[in-house]
Amino acid sequence: MLQAVNFNSYTEQHKLSLKLRSILVGELYLARKLKYPVYIFKNGMFYPVVNEGRVPTKDQINALIKNAHREVYIFPEDVVEIKKNLETALVKVTRSLSVGDPLENGTKDLKLLSLNLGGLYENPHSDELLMLQYQSTQNLSKFLMENKKFQSQFYQNLIRENFHFTLSQPMLSSLLLLSFLQSIHLFHDKEVENLFLASYLKDIGIAMIPGDKYDLKTLTTRDQELFANHADFSFDLLEGRIPLSKNYLSIIKHHHFLNDKLKDLINKDKKKAEPELIFGLESTLVSVFDILVAMTNDRPYRKGMSLYQSLELIKKMMADEYPQEFKALVIFLKQFYKN
Ligand SMILES: [Fe+2]
Known part of the structure; x- marks a missing residue:
């Protein structure tokens, strides 16, 4: 059973709605440490699904996906952490595409690139993000042609x-x-x-x-x-x-x-x-x-x-x-x- 934060507190829910930002459930895989809880939004209320200071487990993330949750809500500080990890992971997989299992590497690269594209939609004027997308895609095209x-x-x-x-x-x-x-x-x-x-x-x-x-x-x-x-x-x-x-x-x-x-x-x-x-x-x-x-x-x-x-x-x-x-x-x- 889910338990809402101060279930009866309209003010608390309102505060959350002002602070929280949405990310895709899949991005939770990139969480290494989170300071605040992770919420879902259901029937007009925020409910915590991962407690404060915990990192979501694979099972928790899969359960969210299974229950048709596309997005979860987290605090901006945690968003920054996850987006940074996403970029690091994308750079890493882009650089080592040809090392190891090509099917696994390519699948991971496509997934990370697509998730990272969401970051570019939010910050279209960021040269750093644009170049990361450009260079990763360029690398990927060669890899795709070879595979x-x-x-x-x-x-x-x-x-x-x-x-x-x-x-x-x-x-x-x-x-x-x-x-x-x-x-x-x-x-x-x-x-x-x-x-x-x-x-x-x-x-x-x-x-x-x-x-x-x-x-x-x-x-x-x-x-x-x-x-x-x-x-x-x-x-x-x-x-x-x-x-x-x-x-x-x-x-x-x-x-x-x-x-x-x-x-x-x-x-x-x-x-x-x-x-x-x-x-x-x-x-x-x-x-x-x-x-x-x-x-x-x-x-x-x-x-x-x-x-x-x-x-x-x-x-x-x-x-x-x-x-x-x-x-x-x-x-x-x-x-x-x-x-
Ligand atoms: Fe179009």
Whole structure:
């Protein structure tokens, strides 16, 4: 049975709500020592689930995950401690990716990178965090290309973490993109690496959108505008701060062009389509994998579509211009999901 802190004290609960900050349950694995209790929020109240001064055990963390708790609440001092440990762990695993079991190392790296991305959403202007993400992702791309046979398992293992989609989507779509690019042999390794980086960083701009908007089914016009601008925000946040060339930054800036094309296709009888900008195969593929991963995975407000249904839509978006690549995509995906 859970026991609330001063159960009847409205003031105590109010104080907690002002002080506590949320972290993902998975981040508790990074706790080495905690000064204050860990809370969950249930039925409008904070309840301690780990006592003051204790470190959560694996069983406690697993029990929270099992009971569908995505977030827990801790004091800022403990947040700093956990985020620092997360960065240290990410640096360590990034540096020793090729030492030991590749499946274990890659799985851990994807998980830590995705968790750490949450830190960048909170501090998008931190150069230190951005470079840690950039360099870790760059290292990871080489490792992923060398470990082709595990790519599918890395993908599945990251889905199993059940992170919020804002954390997992960038890595899932980029991993799938990298795997496909490698399979069609049209690009040099360096180009694959740059496209992987561009794809992974393309949604950094969502840092500018309040977190609670992501789980809403319907958005106000103002919110829709905010979402529509996230690719521009990403471009503005990244320009001049990372060593990606103009071409890749432009892919980031326009990474939603296919979504717009899809909207035009759906609404073709309702309004006249906007004049289309010309985009190359690279932009198309970055966008396609983003859409594919988004459509096939669940969101808080809807269930994911089947791969078949998603491919029907993607066919409409790219098959006229890139018939060969679309065929290759279908074959690739069948293989990827079978593994
Ligand atoms: Fe996006």
